[in-house]
Amino acid sequence: GENVEQHPSTLSVQEGDSAVIKCTYSDSASNYFPWYKQELGKGPQLIIDIRSNVGEKKDQRIAVTLNKTAKHFSLHITETQPEDSAVYFCAAQGNTPLVFGKGTRLSVIA
């Protein structure tokens, strides 16, 4: 089945700097890759997703890139703000339900 690895597990950045979170997946049939943000006491919320027919997608300060050959995808957050502090999860889906990475705890230091 699918296996998703996510790195790093924790990340601290200064406010205004960029943050990058990387994920790899194992199933070449996977073709949908969402990213979720989870704040304390809340459920994961979708922030951006990408499908396998595109290599990059951007939404304001957030961008996701996908390399299907290497089976990896990344989340980029630019101009980080304190409210970006949360746990971020990547996930992959193909012929099976979504499989999630273990999460990255992002801390943005003011």
Next chain:
Amino acid sequence: DAGVIQSPRHEVTEMGQEVTLRCKPISGHDYLFWYRQTMMRGLELLIYFNNNVPIDDSGMPEDRFSAKMPNASFSTLKIQPSEPRDSAVYFCASTYRGSNQPQHFGDGTRLSIL
């Protein structure tokens, strides 16, 4: 627009007791998922339904766990008897058409078994 609604938000009970978690998916969604989240194992899929029918329950840890979806707007996850190792946050999520569509999560039930 109402999201996925879970109840209760918190549950504390003694081991051996029956626990029932409830979920109301987003209206019109035809897939419903139950997840368990722990520090050690992250987000684990327990079971999912399509049009109220259980499709895959291979993630259900033991026979003590059961889930039902009697109609399109309600699902339950039951643990009987409960054990301390069942302590976790349980999430329900729903989506429309399932494959390659975003899942919408509730805010979870934090379960503590003493």
